[in-house]
Amino acid sequence: MRRQIPLLITFFVGSMLVLAMFIPHEPFSASNDELSVWFDIIASFAFILGGGNLLRVHGDKIYRRRRDWIYSVVTLAGFFVMLAAGIVSGARAQGNAMSAGSLFAFLYDAAYAPMTSTMFSLLAFFVASASYRAFRAKTREATVLLVAAFIILVGRTPVGYYLTAWIPPPLEFLEIPNLFGWILAYPNTAGQRAIMIGIALGIISTSLRLILGIERSHFSGD
């Protein structure tokens, strides 16, 4: 029964939502709305699961004094400080913890935002270093990639325009901004569409396996 009931629920809900997509009338459309709200309520519990998992992983690391356990202390301290600030600020402003002047807003603006921005900004340095060391025309395929990257990078700057502004009108398709647009509109779109169709087919087959109860790996890890 522990397996049959979840399988039946999956089959019922999955089939209902598929039907609702193709028959947008009662009772299917109403059930689609209702099930979407249920999904959103369940999704809210993911925050509790996430927080619990964070406590478990880092708590265990601190308890066993594993390598770099001190960073886990910082992680948990940050978690509890933001959680407490969020609860206090939210309670004071009818749920809007980010209201102007709140402690949570202050911590978000003064600590969280600069830290995440700093981490993201570091990418610029690593991309620059990688472009020098790794982006090389070693093979024919790598050369094509390199030329495309060159056109895209230069095409996004005014230099791209000035470099090829001398090209006569009959050959203007060779101007870097035009090549940039062509790469985005044709090879890129064609490749993206192929990937998207492949992913969609994969999702359909996996969903069907789940709905029909063929795929059962999500049950108790077996």
Next chain:
Amino acid sequence: MDIERLRRIDRRWIFLLMAAGVWIPLLFRPVITVKPSPIVAAIFEKIESLPEGSKVLLSFDYGPSTVPENQPMAEAIARHVLHRRLKLYMDAAWATGQAQAEQCIESVIRTDFEDRVYGEDWVHLGYKAGNQGMINAILGGIRNLYTTDVAGKSVDEIPMMRDVQGLRDMSLIVDIGSGLPGVKEWIQFAGDPGNIPVAGGVTAVEALLLYPYYPRQLLGLMGGLQGAAEYEAALVEKYPEYLTDSKALTIMGPQYVAHLLIVVLIVLGNVAFFAQKRRDDRTRKGRAG
């Protein structure tokens, strides 16, 4: 030039060059001329064409890490919508998006549009969990999830919410995003099933993934800082009073220099690579001879 030295250049020099490439243009703030591309101009023209009082949903689906790219887009759209006296509805499918919406309110509405009334001209609905499930749930009925605004006020007490049943009442949805859920999910779960025009603003990396949706399912797209600057350029061209508010146009300089530096580094890296290869080939032939 000593090829061996060029090949083994300490990466700290590259870091230093990149830092200088960003800092120097930030100090001197060069004036960058940007022309709106058709894919960005399409969003501007759509907002221009909407009759006064039309409803526009602006969704904040990003966090602080992509603020330099996303925030100027959101602010330019909010400014344009309010200038044209359209109704601005703000929500967030990302937890961090709510804070970004607050920043937009501070820097756009409370600065340039103090005369606009909360609940009549603009409303902030805040964040709801559920990702694409949230979009799916509010398509048919916004009250399925949003029973209150961000400050806990019942949506039934908010004048501009009274004639809103679901997303189908919106004349346009603009999603500013940097991941999942983002523009793709707004197209798949709101735009396509609800036949609602969807436009987007995303990071440069993500923009490439969205081109297959343009122009039939995606009205227009702002890709990265360039896209934001193009929208600001269109806005400033029509409404010059917003020139001083153009954040993206101001920070385009550092990005241009950084891009050019990367191009130069790629070229130098390949020069060193081919020179080394030639040298190795000669040595091999010399040994064989």
